[in-house]
Amino acid sequence: MTRTEEFEELRPLLFSIAYRILGGVSEAEDAVQETWLRFEASTTEPRSVKAFLSATVTRLSIDVLRSARVRRESYVGPWFPEPLLDDPYEDPERAAELADSVSMAALLLLERLSPLERAVFVLREVFDFGFPEVASAVGRSEAACRQLAVRARRHMAAGRPRFEADRREREELASRFFDALHEGDVAALRDLLAADVTLVGDGGGKAPQLARAILGADNVARLLGSVVERLSQAGVTFTPHEVNGQPGAVFHDRDGQVLHTFALDVLDGRINAVRIVINPDKLAHLGPVADAWAIDREIRARRRARDRG
Template identity: 50%
Template sequence: MTDSSSGVEEYQRLRPLLFSIAYRMTGSVADAEDIVSEAFLRLHRAQADGIVIESMRSYLSTVVSRLSISHLRLARVRREHYFGTWLPEPVVDEESSASDLSDSLSLAFLVVLENLTPVERAVFLLHEVFDFDYPSIAEVVGKSEVNCRQIAARARRRVDARRPRFEAQPAKRATLAERFFAAVKTGDLEGLVDMLAADVVTYGDGGGRGPSLPKPVYGRDKVLRLLAVLSSAIQRFDLRLERATVNAQPGVLIRDASGDLLDVLSVDVVDGKVQTIHSILNPDKLGHLGPLAGPDHPLRRSTH
């Protein structure tokens, strides 16, 4: 049996993997943290009951995956009634040049995963992203190995049909993003024209708790008008744009004059153009990133 102290050490070593699984499953930092903590509690109870755990990685990954599947089944019902576009909670790395994280962490990719059932999502992620073998996955989801292979193939086809593309060279992503956010800050709309793909799309998640986009905004002209409004707000309210890596893509944290967070923006760059813009304004999804601007701020007031 694994003793308690070595179990804690192994849990801490595995914690980044467990969080990665839970976050990609749920799209929520807070829920992923809760799931990983619950997995540790279950580990502690199992050890206290004298249960022999041969593989800590297998045991904890199984618990986290099963908890994530249960959570996602409930969350999908809530999302059916969500106001406007639902986006995942952002994971932010303050080092804007960092590109170590896989594109499987991107907001666009996580949104694609929403089209899978909870079990399909677990099987797909465990095999395609985390390199679990099928016998291990079968134990996690409680299905046969053959069935898991079929589920994985079906999920892969659905994901591949909508899989987002990204600029292959991180340096090019970063360079274009630097120019893009500088143009947004200064209101250089002419400069923005050449940086936007003709079919660029903007997704905004305010959750009804700030200026929300009920539907995505498609096309260069409409997105330019939206960016003009953002640029005007930056000038009017003395907002600060702080460069960051958001879910492994270039982004910024938008803060008010006091330094409190208002919005998180990220851009997906494809073939030297900004293809997708994600804006997360819902304060329920930003609390893990530090102090937030209060509900009385003009850019926190609901517009629906």
């Protein structure tokens, strides 16, 4: 194969590695593109193209993550990864691990690790690279990488999400949730939520967002019922779609532009977390982005007109 063909064959893997290290679609795509430029410019033929490209994209991602962490410390409100609708890398034998590792919950846990721990965990635990390959990718000894892996596993195990084992049951629960959401059926929503469910939004100060996390089945069900009703009156619709390997939905304005995404965590037959990404910077890769502030003004104007009437 030509270099271009070899690279394109491995592109899905490279993106999936970079996204799990960085938590950003645009940053991962940039890392993959820079990896191609370095591969194209290389005058030597690597013994293993996969090892060379994986190491290159990993090192680039580590460098980007180190600077990104500084920005995230000053982020306005809760920070969530950029929503990923479709993971381009597939491995039937590791499908469950791949889906769980890209979930919002898992990526937020990865944020607790150092850049090196995160890279080692992703390569070793998610993609099953051998320690010699991991050591080459991160520029550390195999012994050091084993220690990094141990620490990373310990941190991840402490808060590791354990999602619904039966994928079909999880999807059926999500379908009932979105049916109830569409109908504005607060009682039905409440029955599908865990008692300690959490609803959190990420607007980054660039879109209307919740002032704080909403806790408890009653509070979350009432809020979702009222908010979706007002959004519907403003022409907003939603389409269920897997988000970060878990049940979710994409919301659009009346012109078909992306307003925000929902991602659900399902555990023990109930939904125990709803995460909303509405920061427009994190939605641009999904298509044209809606003006959330304009929709918010329209909703407020409707409410004032109703109150006067």
